[in-house]
Amino acid sequence: MRNATQNVNLRLPSELLAYLEQYRRQHNLSTRTEVIIKAIQTLREQELIEGYKALSRSYQRKPDPLSKKPSRDGLEPSTEEDW
Numbered sequence: 001m002r003n004a005t006q007n008v009n010l011r012l013p014s015e016l017l018a019y020l021e022q023y024r025r026q027h028n029l030s031t032r033t034e035v036i037i038k039a040i041q042t043l044r045e046q047e048l049i050e051g052y053k054a055l056s057r058s059y060q061r062k063p064d065p066l067s068k069k070p071s072r073d074g075l076e077p078s079t080e081e082d083w
Helices: 014-026 032-061
Strands: none
Touching (some): 014 032
16 A cells, blocks of 8 residues: 655755755656655654664663563573573
8 A cells, every 4th residue: 555645845945956956866766755755764764763872871871670680480591502
């Protein structure tokens, strides 16, 4: 099933439009829309990466106290040699 799309009117400074066209040609993209979609996807990915980095820094400062407690499931830790 194809995603529904919305039409957007966008105004850009001429230098950004020139860059957008240059990028489109260099990366063999057929439309400006493809460039803008790629840019938005990259921004989304970058935001997700930054979120994970922040979470990692937070965890390093204050690790999860439950991860250091022994398991209460009745299982003992083992290694591959124990199998």
